[in-house]
Amino acid sequence: MTPEESNETTETLGQNLIGNGVSRRTFLKFCSTVASAMALPPAAASAMAETLSKATRQSVIWLSFQECTGCTESITRSHKPTLESLIFDFVSLDYHHTLQAASGDAAEHAREEAQKAHKGKYILIVDGSIPAENNGYSTIAGISNRQMLEDVARDAMAIVSVGTCAAYGGLPKADPNPTGAVAVSDIITDKPIINIPGCPPIPVVMTGVLAHVLTFGIPELDAHGRPVAFYGESIHDRCYRRPFYDRGLFAKSFDDEGARKGWCLFEVGCKGPTTFNSCATTKWNNGASFPIQSGHGCIGCSEPDFWDAGSFYKALSTGSINPTEWATDALVAGAAVGVASGILNRAGKAKAADKHEPVTLEDMGGKK
Amino acid sequence: MNLIDIPVKALDKPTGMANAVMNELSDHLKRLADEGETSIVDLQSLPMTEADIDELADMLGVGEVKATVSSIGTSSVRETAYRGIWWVTHYGHDEKVVSELIEITQVPEILITHMDEIRHSAQSIAAVN
Numbered sequence: 001m002t003p004e005e006s007n008e009t010t011e012t013l014g015q016n017l018i019g020n021g022v023s024r025r026t027f028l029k030f031c032s033t034v035a036s037a038m039a040l041p042p043a044a045a046s047a048m049a050e051t052l053s054k055a056t057r058q059s060v061i062w063l064s065f066q067e068c069t070g071c072t073e074s075i076t077r078s079h080k081p082t083l084e085s086l087i088f089d090f091v092s093l094d095y096h097h098t099l100q101a102a103s104g105d106a107a108e109h110a111r112e113e114a115q116k117a118h119k120g121k122y123i124l125i126v127d128g129s130i131p132a133e134n135n136g137y138s139t140i141a142g143i144s145n146r147q148m149l150e151d152v153a154r155d156a157m158a159i160v161s162v163g164t165c166a167a168y169g170g171l172p173k174a175d176p177n178p179t180g181a182v183a184v185s186d187i188i189t190d191k192p193i194i195n196i197p198g199c200p201p202i203p204v205v206m207t208g209v210l211a212h213v214l215t216f217g218i219p220e221l222d223a224h225g226r227p228v229a230f231y232g233e234s235i236h237d238r239c240y241r242r243p244f245y246d247r248g249l250f251a252k253s254f255d256d257e258g259a260r261k262g263w264c265l266f267e268v269g270c271k272g273p274t275t276f277n278s279c280a281t282t283k284w285n286n287g288a289s290f291p292i293q294s295g296h297g298c299i300g301c302s303e304p305d306f307w308d309a310g311s312f313y314k315a316l317s318t319g320s321i322n323p324t325e326w327a328t329d330a331l332v333a334g335a336a337v338g339v340a341s342g343i344l345n346r347a348g349k350a351k352a353a354d355k356h357e358p359v360t361l362e363d364m365g366g367k368k
Numbered sequence: 369m370n371l372i373d374i375p376v377k378a379l380d381k382p383t384g385m386a387n388a389v390m391n392e393l394s395d396h397l398k399r400l401a402d403e404g405e406t407s408i409v410d411l412q413s414l415p416m417t418e419a420d421i422d423e424l425a426d427m428l429g430v431g432e433v434k435a436t437v438s439s440i441g442t443s444s445v446r447e448t449a450y451r452g453i454w455w456v457t458h459y460g461h462d463e464k465v466v467s468e469l470i471e472i473t474q475v476p477e478i479l480i481t482h483m484d485e486i487r488h489s490a491q492s493i494a495a496v497n
Contacts, residue, residue: 014484024482026439029458029466035410036467042408046477053484086440287464 014053017089027053030086034208037282038219038229051215052090058214059118060125061111061152062096065145066138066172066181067128071163072098074200075207087207090214094122097140108141115155123213124156126184129165129172133180149187158192158218159184162206164301167195167225174307185225192218195225199301202282205230224304226276235272235298238280241265259295269313270297277302385416386423389470393428393453396472400452406473412465421468428453437478441466445476 017027028049035045064072076099093099094114095107102110114122126149131137135144143151153159161184164170172181185193194213196206209227212219219227236242244250244264251258251265259268266273272280275298279290291298297313300306310318389409396407411421429449437443441459448455454471456478471477 018485018488023439024485025437025443025478028478029437029439029443032458032469033466036412036469039413042410042413042469045408286460286462 011056012053013055013057013090016057017053020089022086022089024049024053026086031211033204034211037204037208037278038212038227040229044216048211048215052211055090055214057092058090059114059122060091060093061114061122061156062093062099062125062127063140063145063148063152064097065126065128065130065149065166066179067163067165068171069098069127070200071127071206072096075162075203087210091123091210094118104141108143111152115152119155121157122155123158123160123210124152125160125162126166127162129169129179129181129183130187131172131179132182132186133178137179146187149184153184153188153191156191158194158213159188160209160213161185161193161195161197161225163201164197164199164304164306167197168304170199171307173305193225194218194221194227197224197226197231197302197304198277199306201302202230202278202284204282205278222276224276226302230278230282231276231302233276233278235275235277235280235292236270238278239272239292240280241292254295262295265292265295265297267315268297269311269315271300271303271306271309271312271316272298273316275300275303275306381417382419382423383415383417385414385420386427389414389416389424390427393450393470393472397450397452400472406471408472409470411468411470425455428455435479443478445479 014024014027018024028045031048031052032042032045034040035042035048040048062072095111097107100107100110128145130145130149132146135146138145140148161167165172165181166184169177169181169183169186172179173183185195194209196209198205205227208230209219212227212229219229222228222231224231236245239245241262241264244262245266249258249261249263250267251263252267253259254268259265264270270292272292279298280292283290283293299312300309303309389411392409396409399405399407411424416424431447431449431451433445433447435445437445441461441463443459444455444457446455447453452472452474454473454476456469456471456476457465458467458469458478460466
């Protein structure tokens with residue numbers, strides 16, 4: 001389906017934007033930024049602007065299940081008009097129980113109306129996981145999360161799972177998973193689903209993917225259902241501290257010389273090598289910084305089951321991999337010998353097997 | 369301690385990328401001259417250091433047209449000494465660069481007034497007269 005067919009209203013997005021004082025040049029600039037962020041051919045910006053301006057506003061229904069509202073905060077948290085926030089002019093957000101003014105029956109009627117009016121044409125965005133153990137664990141207006149998801153997904157054109165909870169189960173699914181939390185894709189199997197994981201996801205990743213869906217359709221996805229444009233490379237490969245890893249220069253604790261000199265955070269638990277996201281290039285808070293730049297390792301929040309992947313403060317090598325073997329692995333060919341001994345030392349301290357082992361001061365690099 | 373005090377800086381010396389981009393621009397400009405085909409090079413998609421960008425700017429030189437567009441942050445449009453090669457920088461509301469492009473064209477698209485807006489303006493001006 002083309003975007004032009006996806007809405008019943010007659011006013012085009014171009015007309016709507018002009019009426020709201022958003023110039024065509026601003027529009028083109030937004031598209032240039034999105035095309036650049038998604039590594040699309042530069043000429044795609046013009047085609048994107050042309051297609052979007054002729055489209056009518058896309059109906060979007062946003063369902064929030066077992067979630068913390070952090071994903072909504074991320075996409076809306078902006079005190080100034082930004083290019084990213086323009087996406088709200090492109091869509092008609094027909095239901096979002098946190099943001100909408102209506103409440104109670106009126107809110108639920110708005111959702112039902114949108115479902116009827118745009119049957120087969122609306123985009124369903126979901127944040128939060130779904131409790132499969134017992135439908136009563138999470139309900140909205142007396143309707144269980146599972147039932148609402150199945151009802152709304154039935155007539156959706158596509159589904160976007162925003163945040164790690166909707167994409168993979170997230171925090172609610174963390175061991176022992178008391179609610180039996182599952183991802184959207186565990187319940188809905190007959191619709192195209194785009195996963196935009198992250199805890200929360202980066203705003204421009206969310207808006208960029210929406211703009212792509214509205215213009216060129218579903219973007220290319222990886223094995224975890226994530227758009228390759230944003231999740232194609234690991235944090236480690238794009239990290240500005242990577243040269244220190246290659247030279248075997250590691251911070252051993254959060255207050256040692258290495259930490260002060262900005263060396264690689266691998267040994268204090270950085271999950272950058274196994275995490276695919278664009279934090280290292282897109283960054284956060286209008287490009288101000290990202291966790292590693294602030295001195296903390298990546299916790300791997302865009303990967304499935306990252307909560308149960310061991311301590312955030314233990315090196316990846318202390319997990320299931322034997323550190324002696326790991327130390328001779330080709331991965332660390334460039335690392336100094338001292339690194340391997342540090343890991344052995346750490347492994348000795350790690351009785352790590354228990355999933356609920358509390359984080360100690362020692363884990364964080366402090367001294368007991 | 370400020371971010372600027374952390375002694376970690378990106379390697380900042382020319383890597384030869386500017387020469388590679390110049391070769392590409394030469395091909396694009398020839399196609400514009402011979403066939404009228406326009407092209408765009410996205411500088412942010414290339415692994416260029418700041419020194420590479422400065423070197424490329426020096427190689428391209430400064431032409432006779434300079435324009436500024438104000439729309440949620442500014443956009444700076446400059447023709448280089450090679451006519452038909454334009455350097456376009458889009459800034460966000462906080463004056464941070466959001467995209468940087470080299471356009472090989474007669475006039476960059478951001479400067480052209482779109483016909484939809486001309487039609488809207490024609491209605492507006494008629495309404496006040």
